Amino acid sequence: MRILVINPNTTLTMTTTIGECARAVAGPGVTVEAVSPVEGPVSIESHFDDAMSVPGVLAEIAAGERTGVDAYVIACFGDPGLLAAREVAAGPVVGIAEAAMRTAAYLGRGFSVVTTLDRTVGHTWDLAESYGLGRHCRGVHATGIPVLELETDPAAYASVVTASRAALETDGSDVIVLGCAGMADLCAQLQAELGVPVLDGVAAATVQAEALVRLGLRTSAHREFAPPPVKPLRA
Amino acid sequence: MRILVINPNTTLTMTTTIGECARAVAGPGVTVEAVSPVEGPVSIESHFDDAMSVPGVLAEIAAGERTGVDAYVIACFGDPGLLAAREVAAGPVVGIAEAAMRTAAYLGRGFSVVTTLDRTVGHTWDLAESYGLGRHCRGVHATGIPVLELETDPAAYASVVTASRAALETDGSDVIVLGCAGMADLCAQLQAELGVPVLDGVAAATVQAEALVRLGLRTSAHREFAPPPVKPLRA
Amino acid sequence: MRILVINPNTTLTMTTTIGECARAVAGPGVTVEAVSPVEGPVSIESHFDDAMSVPGVLAEIAAGERTGVDAYVIACFGDPGLLAAREVAAGPVVGIAEAAMRTAAYLGRGFSVVTTLDRTVGHTWDLAESYGLGRHCRGVHATGIPVLELETDPAAYASVVTASRAALETDGSDVIVLGCAGMADLCAQLQAELGVPVLDGVAAATVQAEALVRLGLRTSAHREFAPPPVKPLRA
Amino acid sequence: MRILVINPNTTLTMTTTIGECARAVAGPGVTVEAVSPVEGPVSIESHFDDAMSVPGVLAEIAAGERTGVDAYVIACFGDPGLLAAREVAAGPVVGIAEAAMRTAAYLGRGFSVVTTLDRTVGHTWDLAESYGLGRHCRGVHATGIPVLELETDPAAYASVVTASRAALETDGSDVIVLGCAGMADLCAQLQAELGVPVLDGVAAATVQAEALVRLGLRTSAHREFAPPPVKPLRA
Amino acid sequence: MRILVINPNTTLTMTTTIGECARAVAGPGVTVEAVSPVEGPVSIESHFDDAMSVPGVLAEIAAGERTGVDAYVIACFGDPGLLAAREVAAGPVVGIAEAAMRTAAYLGRGFSVVTTLDRTVGHTWDLAESYGLGRHCRGVHATGIPVLELETDPAAYASVVTASRAALETDGSDVIVLGCAGMADLCAQLQAELGVPVLDGVAAATVQAEALVRLGLRTSAHREFAPPPVKPLRA
Amino acid sequence: MRILVINPNTTLTMTTTIGECARAVAGPGVTVEAVSPVEGPVSIESHFDDAMSVPGVLAEIAAGERTGVDAYVIACFGDPGLLAAREVAAGPVVGIAEAAMRTAAYLGRGFSVVTTLDRTVGHTWDLAESYGLGRHCRGVHATGIPVLELETDPAAYASVVTASRAALETDGSDVIVLGCAGMADLCAQLQAELGVPVLDGVAAATVQAEALVRLGLRTSAHREFAPPPVKPLRA
Missing domain, CATH: 3.40.50.12500 (Rossmann fold)
Known part of the structure; x- marks a missing residue:
């Protein structure tokens, strides 16, 4: 089982610490990877920071989908992009808050x-x-x-x-x-x-994500969280 | 008084219609400008679309600030980026929903x-x-x-x-x-x-934005909606 | 456009001040009239005062209807008689609270x-x-x-x-x-x-009432706020 | 013990029926009197009727206070004037709704x-x-x-x-x-x-009013429901 | 009319006091009996105590049913067993909280x-x-x-x-x-x-129970509070 | 890690099935035991059944404490006795609802x-x-x-x-x-x-209980859920 823990900010020392905390509680057989977006605020302390971090979070999830990640953790206490992430990911997505x-x-x-x-x-x-x-x-x-x-x-x-x-x-x-x-x-x-x-929340979300996968559960694709319609990003 | 109506999607025919509807209700002496982000989804029909439209909305607000816009309308019924916009704008921001x-x-x-x-x-x-x-x-x-x-x-x-x-x-x-x-x-x-x-909502938000400006009211800068700390978008 | 601002108490110096505050924010082309009931408490500081002011407020609205008032403001923070006023008035009614x-x-x-x-x-x-x-x-x-x-x-x-x-x-x-x-x-x-x-609230309600009229909106006459059945006040 | 049941409308046949229903459930030693205001709507079917009935209800309570009524029932399902009545009456007031x-x-x-x-x-x-x-x-x-x-x-x-x-x-x-x-x-x-x-509600409120009196309870006169300040009804 | 006041704990001096307080407010013609379970905690100060008192409370209600009690009061402020008691009793059950x-x-x-x-x-x-x-x-x-x-x-x-x-x-x-x-x-x-x-609550619940009986009201037996299916307490 | 899954009713075939469902999702190194109370209703379909099952549930938890169980699952959708169980158990207790x-x-x-x-x-x-x-x-x-x-x-x-x-x-x-x-x-x-x-709920509660133990979390013993005062069950 692979869990991708996404630090929505771009401070890599924080990503490293978050990854360690997640790994410390993950069960046997669970691989935890911790990543940050390529671009985005170095810390998230405002609605503005929160909003600006979301495209990066969603890009990490899209990348994770291409490599078969089983579940995702969004590791910022504002849970940025959580609902959008649930549309994009096949597996469950858990916010730390x-x-x-x-x-x-x-x-x-x-x-x-x-x-x-x-x-x-x-x-x-x-x-x-x-x-x-x-x-x-x-x-x-x-x-x-x-x-x-x-x-x-x-x-x-x-x-x-x-x-x-x-x-x-x-x-x-x-x-x-x-x-x-x-x-x-x-x-x-x-x-x-x-x-x-x-x-x-990092530890709590990691074990929760693992639990959901073990239970065979993923986000409902019935109505709201079905994959979003694909469309151009420029008219 | 200048009100900037932001269509968060990038379909310009919609921007045009929205601008006309806003202008139809604006009071005398009020200039309504309607814009769209340079980049973003062509329509907003999912949490993903909503999230991806927000950086463009915030960029339009930042641009509006540089030219002294008095108030903003976010013209998508999901009110994307509303709270972040309130941090960035000096004047009031009203969502159409x-x-x-x-x-x-x-x-x-x-x-x-x-x-x-x-x-x-x-x-x-x-x-x-x-x-x-x-x-x-x-x-x-x-x-x-x-x-x-x-x-x-x-x-x-x-x-x-x-x-x-x-x-x-x-x-x-x-x-x-x-x-x-x-x-x-x-x-x-x-x-x-x-x-x-x-x-x-377009008409309702336009007259509401005008009303707030006429009342001399703007978003409180006390605590939560103070201007956000400036920080790099890459560590 | 004519907006009638009703001070529910009978202290005329207060009515004058309220009228001035309302006029100060009304848009061009809007006439604001400020009135008080003929009879009623001199100030409203209890549920009793509130209740006793309502017939006078409703009488002012009935009088306003006869002269084609476009919208009403009830200018006491208890919003006395607001729902009844909406039944009686054809145009919108806004309470200051x-x-x-x-x-x-x-x-x-x-x-x-x-x-x-x-x-x-x-x-x-x-x-x-x-x-x-x-x-x-x-x-x-x-x-x-x-x-x-x-x-x-x-x-x-x-x-x-x-x-x-x-x-x-x-x-x-x-x-x-x-x-x-x-x-x-x-x-x-x-x-x-x-x-x-x-x-x-006086300023906020005045611009709100003006905004509703400009939007072509009035209280819904569908069900609850339809004109009340006319009936004798004594059996 | 004397309980005054006030029919807020002015239809006396209804007052009679209400009085009978109240008396049918009152305990031994309890006198139930049923009254209507001198003036007011013949039935209450709108916010307007409700509001117009309240001064009459409060006049009946004031009259009851002069004769030492122990508790009051307001016998219209809109509970018109309930909070104001609690300020005016020394004993408890119960609405039928x-x-x-x-x-x-x-x-x-x-x-x-x-x-x-x-x-x-x-x-x-x-x-x-x-x-x-x-x-x-x-x-x-x-x-x-x-x-x-x-x-x-x-x-x-x-x-x-x-x-x-x-x-x-x-x-x-x-x-x-x-x-x-x-x-x-x-x-x-x-x-x-x-x-x-x-x-x-008529029966329920009558036994409730009786119960409150028997328990030695009356409306709190601490803050909100203290007797209202006496003031002129015309400036 | 017979009202059974059940003290859910097993401290008999408390049962006596509770019975006296109930009798002091009961109307003429109402007999108040106060009982305690044979077994159960001596006082109720935890969820554990509350839970352990319930079988005793329900046994007293079952006993009351056999002798035709008209209404019950559960005289502990946690209202232990209230919903279960309503299934078991034919007449109304009132908790003191x-x-x-x-x-x-x-x-x-x-x-x-x-x-x-x-x-x-x-x-x-x-x-x-x-x-x-x-x-x-x-x-x-x-x-x-x-x-x-x-x-x-x-x-x-x-x-x-x-x-x-x-x-x-x-x-x-x-x-x-x-x-x-x-x-x-x-x-x-x-x-x-x-x-x-x-x-x-003891006084309030006693007069309330009496009031419900006088009104001819008992717990609804439609759906949830119908008599519970009888079943063995051991497989 | 030992998790005790308590079927609050006394139907042992159900206990067996519940135990199997719990074991099917428990992680490596986790022992799941499934038990039923010695005495209690054969199924739980009323507030009465729910109440009568609780002493048995609490007895199983007390027994579990004596053998060092790490966490408990209460496996009836009414979550009978959940709050009391949290007072009694040192480790976490999870209800299936x-x-x-x-x-x-x-x-x-x-x-x-x-x-x-x-x-x-x-x-x-x-x-x-x-x-x-x-x-x-x-x-x-x-x-x-x-x-x-x-x-x-x-x-x-x-x-x-x-x-x-x-x-x-x-x-x-x-x-x-x-x-x-x-x-x-x-x-x-x-x-x-x-x-x-x-x-x-059986599967969900089992993985949740395991997760709480792995996170080093147990019910707070600060105030409400501290061990209950020990007291006689008969005065």
Whole structure:
């Protein structure tokens, strides 16, 4: 089984870390490949970045289709291009926000999302609502750390711990969801320190994608997610 | 006052019609320009098409900013790129689905959307929900007519009439919303024939954009819709 | 085009101010008349006041119909008698709470309402919910200033500024909606001071009413809002 | 204990019937008085009628307060003036739509409302939503019988039976709510014939009002429903 | 009329108090019997306790059926076994959380629940949502007092007062609902002290059960709540 | 890794089938054990059956804890005892309705549930709502086949096919969820025949439980789902 994990931004060190986190949880016999688009924003911190990353994500999926990939993970917490990707791919496509939130719902009463910049909070709420998890999501909390500084700022981990503790208290939640693929490598340590389940979407989406393939399930091609009509990109 | 109406697809005959419909309702002193992206799908009938049209829409907005456009209309019923456009533009940006639905809410108990292909129905419901109009939207009905055949299929108008009549009855609605910019020129005749308000989003969005400018209102730059951080599109 | 702006209370200085605010935004060729009922509460600060103002509002609409008014604005933030008015009027009727809230939804992620007395907060939430904007409305904040003291209390403006700043912070909102027609003349100054969009319902409803007329739209007479059966007011 | 049942319309034969239905279920020691406003519509079948009945309803409550009434029932399925009445009355006020719907919720999975004219359907849905029973309410079905013909049309009962049977099937409901005070005297026979619980709001509201008094409960005077500020009805 | 009030836990002093509170509000001619299961948890403070109490509750209902009980009250704020009880009983069954919340909705804008342990808060929200009162319920507040210490801890009453006052302020509510049958005897004093309506579910459910019987209403036996198929409890 | 799949009813042939379906999808290194309670209803087709099965389910979980089970599946579509089980078990617990519905949400726009008896439809909707999937669930359709006849009735499969086809059409759905553990062995054939994803909850829950263990996740013990206070089952 081949799972393609797509980092929608073009920062390759992040792609490498994401690939490692995915591989760490994939089952035996599962090959995980991690890629980035050739072109696109170096990090995704706005609706603009999100939108500009999508053609690159879809190009990676089209490439994956040509080599028989079994399932895809879109590894940015905004789940950019998820519905379009489902039209293009034959196999299942899982977004990391979607997987983190849905998985969190098995584990407690409600989760808090701890994320990067304040300006992404609204989009996270939109996702929670559209996935049906508006009541499970108890709060979305920005640390103020830009995506690319998660790897370099020595205070990043401590900020995430502080925000998580405050969120559990303020929101009355019992689970933490990490709101950025760039936080994937903080997950285990954070869970040990907080004593509550901590969800990294990269890991959650990878095992979910694997599970769907093992169950013989793929996106329904009945109506909405049938392959899109092929048409020229210029009149 | 200059309003830029962006047809997100690249079919120029449609752009022309859209521009005419917008100009027909704009107030005195308002200049309406209608444009299409240089590159992008010739029609938008899938999540894939929607996603692929967005970079072109955002490029038109960036170009509009350089020439001092006061407000923008995104003239495709999927409202592609609306939130990203609000980050990029200084003035207000109005989507035609958003304007048609919000305007319909002033006029009756509930509206039915009559649209093109069955595969777009889910996206229309997503928009209605995210605009807060999930209860006002009583039904979304596909005629099965592809976007580009609206102009050429002599039976198109009759199909829209039939679907609208059935929708009013089945849904218990009292207003019709046209679910495609390509139906803009059918609006007046349809309203006369059905005897209920019929909303064309192109017209609704144009007068809404003009109204916002006249009120001195623009998208809030506080938090989420502040100008996006500038960053390279390749690492 | 003639738009009748009805101040549902009987305080004529307020009617005058409301008329000026409406005229300031009306387009060329639009005549705005501002009236008050002959009889009714001098201000509207309770469900009782709201209910007692409605017959007077409906009488003004009936009078407007006899002189061919094109559209109506109900200029009290409780939108008293809105649905009944839509049955009586041939043209569109717009409430200022409805217009302020729907217009705010084009401009940001979520709005906070800043209003007069604490006892009106519940009614504002009811309106937000019934207009489909329960999620867009992030908070309703009372300043404690009675309606008629807005004009006379020299500290009123400062109170509104303070409440607005606190609301933006507490609610995580990015737009302010003024919750009383008596605040209409504070709008421009407040927007300049806060740096976020500030919505006055009188202005928003006036341009909305004008827009509906220009679009050739009126309330649907199909079912619920058909003219009401004429009947004696005493058995 | 004295309960005042207010028929908001001015048709006295209906007031008499309503009073009898209320008395039939009141407990020992409870005096039920049934009154109508001096002035107001002879039947309530539109938003306009509803609005015009409210001042009369509130006058009856004010009169009741002067004679020490313990609780009030507003006996029209639109619950006209309910929130204003709660401000004015010291004791509890119960609307018949509210009581019928809340009581129905104890008895099954979901109820269908069978009512008079099609144009009232929207208002019934608004009430169900505002009472929190939007999911419990599975359908609202108009028989097309005007309120005042319920007493005179010999086919009325059969129409209600037919509409109820169809509603149980179509809606998947298991309880019927009668959507008009004028149907109160059909309740027992209908329940026997249909074999499911049938709710008449007049009876339900009367026992509910009695129950609230017996429990020592009255409307909260904390904030919203405190007595309204007294003010002139003319400036 | 005979009403059986079932205390789902096995602490008989609590059963006695509950019976007294129920009898204090029952009307003339109504006999109230209070019972506990033979076996089951001594108090209900977890999902586990709730689940383990249900077979005992259902056994008491089956016993009640054999002696012709007219209606049942389930006197634990988690409403354990309510839907199953409705299948088994011929007459109506009322839960105390359900009755307290639905009754509170007649009395104000929104209620706050004051309860025992923090771990029960989630279940209370689930009940509020399933009864349609998610918007009416403004907050659920734990005092930290275990159920069985309500009777013995001399500081319990003061804690409930403090939590109630804080809840009214924080939640913007105007009614208090007591979240445990063990608080029934605190109700009158608390209401006098707080000056807002205070709901004890035992009293509310008893008068509600009596009201349903007086109205001739019982659980619908159409579909879901028909008597359950009889079957062996071991294959 | 050891996963315990608990069939909440006491029909051992069903337990055997369920165990086989679970084992068929479990990954390498995963041991699946299937058990039934010693005592409990032979099938679960009512709220009564559901309630009476729970003590047995919890006893199996307590037994599993003593032998170090890693995760549990509750294999009845009513998810009986799920929240209580989460308090008792150290590892994760997954219900089959929950897993089937959440997994279906990755695969399409909306799912239809095809189930056994009409009387269970309401409970399925309750589950969908509480899991946040009320909008994703487009319909619940009863075939009228009792649980234990699924194995013996030769027409059962054809009935499920017919109901599924009708559901896809009526509901506008694109995924089928099987609403009974007894349908697990029909899943693959049905999916092949219908051409849309078909979800069997037993398989979905088994891979989900495995995934949670592999991710190092267990139910949060913070507040609500902490181990329940130990207490006597008789006062």
